[in-house]
Each structure stands twice: as C-alpha cells, then as structure tokens.
Amino acid sequence: MAVLLAHLKIRDGKEAEFEAIQKGLWRETWASEPDVLRYEHYRGREKGRYYAILGFRDFAGFIAHQTAAYHEAPEWDEILEEVDLEWLDPIQGSNDLGPTLQQDLGPDLSERERFYVGRYLCRREPWWPDPETGDWP
Secondary structure, X not given: OEEEEEEEEEOOOOXXXXXXXXXXXXXXXXXXXXXXXXXXXXXXXXXXXXXXXXEEOOHHHHHHHHHOHHHOOOOHHHHEEEEEEEEXXXXXXXXXXXXXXXXXXXXXXXXXXHHXXXXXXXXXOOOOOOOOOOOOO
16 A cells, blocks of 8 residues: 655645646546545645645555646646645554555656656655554564
C-alpha cells in the first residue's frame, strides 16, 4: 500500500478554482486508475487550507496517479502556495488499508516517473511497527 495525507495551502482568492480542478481530478482518478483506494479532499479550518487523503494499492499506483496527463493542471503554480505530502501508515485493524511500503519500480521508468519517485519517495518512519511482524522498534 501507499497512503498519504496531502497538506495544501491555496493562494488567496484561488479556492473556488482549486475546488473546481479537484472535482475534475476526482472524477478522472476514479474513472481511470484501478489502483486508487482513497482519493478524498477536505477544507480545513483556516482559509485556503485543504487536505487530501490518498490511498493506492502500491507505490506504483501513486506514481501512475502523479504522472497521469489529467493530473497536470497548468494553473497549479498560480493556485498552490504550499504542498506537503506526509506518508501515513494505517493502523492495522482500524481500517481496510494495509501498511505503507516502498516499492522498487525498476529501471524502465520514464524521466517524468523518475522525477516523481525522487520527489515523493515513499518512506516508512523508523518508529512505525514492522509491517510483517507488527513488532515495535
């Protein structure tokens, strides 16, 4: 699995535009990506603060999502002020997602795929329990 929480800060006055783009991305993602398990967006308590919970069958599914042609909106630089992707590790038995795991995608990646793998490397935090045994460090 690959599960993350996106912390997003939208430039002032761009909230409606951001939400319109996200609605289109939501439709395209669910219609086109077989590896998506969660793709949810939320407004936060602060103006312009948004959050997204994303879950994919694996890291390759996340990279496919990030590199999908419809995911690249030319307006992003004008809309997004901050983006922070935080990898999450689902607590087993409290939801239906498995542990977040890094995955070797092999040498045959496109340049764009390599860019996103390097930028958003899926990583397990050292304090998380072992995904195979459940043992705590």
